[in-house]
Amino acid sequence: MSANANLYAAIETSARRAAHTVAFSQPDGSTLDYAELLALVGRYADALTQHGVGRGDRVTVQVEKSLGNVALYLATLKVGAVYQPLNTAYTAAELDYFLGDAEPVLLVADPRRADTLRPIAAARGVRHVETLDAEGKGSLADLAADLPGETPTAVCAPDDLAALLYTSGTTGRSKGAMITHRNLASNAEALREIWAFQPGDVMLHALPIFHVHGLFVALNTALLNGSPTIWLPKFDADAVIAQLPAATVMMGVPTFYTRLLAHPGFTRQLCAGMRLFIAGSAPLLAETHRRFEAATGHAILERYGMTECGMITSNPYDGERLPGSVGYALPDVSVRVVGEDGAELPRGEVGMLATNGPNRFLGYWRMPEKTAAEIRPDGFFITGDLASMAPDGRVTIVGRGKDLIISGGLNIYPKEIEMEIDQFPGVAESAVIGVPHADFGEAVVAVVVPRPDAALDEAALGAWLGGRLARFKLPKHIATVEELPRNTMGKVQKAALRERYGTLFPAG
Known part of the structure; x- marks a missing residue:
């Protein structure tokens, strides 16, 4: 990685190498190549700068999945600001908490909800509320369209914040996990390596992008690899089946795979060109793993991660992908199973999984006591998940200490x-x-x-x-x-x- 630890600087370098390669294709036949993506991100970065968004400022985003949303995410990184994505299902009452806690400079909202959210945002001191790509004038897309795209990429240190992702707390109050450029870059680079990404790989993307899986695991990895991404607005079994012959890699939650198995059009022949199916974000039933391999000849690669650390472990690309196991720690990531006293347990015993590495978040936003409680003095984060570890280091999650x-x-x-x-x-x-x-x-x-x-x-x-x-x-x-x-x-x-x-x- 260059002297600039900004993740976008690395993506920018990759995108320039792949300038005339398609970055995104959509079912309607439209495409965006990497040179066009860089230009679009540049214009969005200009738009953010015009709204007074600078280094360390939070940008809260609650919009539907779109390529404009991708450009906004990358532009936020480019200017050195902090991207805070929110589930599109959150209600106005739920959004009120996030705005009060994160104190963003800018809220980017769905045009259908913007008028409802403006007074809430104003009461929380948010300076700007904008829509992303609504029809007609006034959206960020409209503003960006007329700008030259000359904002330079901010120089960031490894521990500068790149994202603020909210996760549930023990009292029901959501906690903001502070995710750094080092966290995102180390994870994307490790995944590209261990999942054997190569020139010619094509990602099928049907995940939401308000979540670690779709935004960081799938998107960052594909962008760093300079891969084309088939961009679906959401998971739809018919749409996925229509696009599978053009793809080589797909990431999904277990629900995707159960729904594909139930579809009469999902066949072994359809998957002939696929290199890898990856599952995460929820436990994959061993029965689903077995049924999928029997139906397609592909063993789903299950991995394990969480908001605070991105990806932590993965089943091997080359090697046995055991149903029910989440595999081995990523390169440069350490995992151990500990007892209530924090001491490491013998292999095979069940205890709390703890982890440390360049992927581990800085701590919880404005919650020093909670941070100190969950990140031990030696740097290991207590995940809250109960696990066992085989003698060779393979990890199996057996339950959750928390009620998540x-x-x-x-x-x-x-x-x-x-x-x-x-x-x-x-x-x-x-x-x-x-x-x-x-x-x-x-x-x-x-x-x-x-x-x-x-x-x-x-x-x-x-x-x-x-x-x-x-x-x-x-x-x-x-x-x-x-x-x-x-x-x-x-x-x-x-x-x-x-x-x-x-x-x-x-x-x-």
């Missing part, structure tokens, strides 16, 4: 949902759990105790939650019980609830 639910590749923290449910009239208390689901990996289930004098309307509760929480957080099942199981200390035994409701949904 991962559904469809998205992180959901039960406490946030419980806090909303407990405000509903007639509810005494609640417990939210994740249970196995063949399509989503895990499904959200709410177990609710009504007040003794109240009759709980489960449908009304579900509808009420729909106006307060993003859709992906909504329970797929609400169960009513007289009391929650507790241990002698009074703590709700969620393991008992998961056992009780674990077969609600078909396993496959």
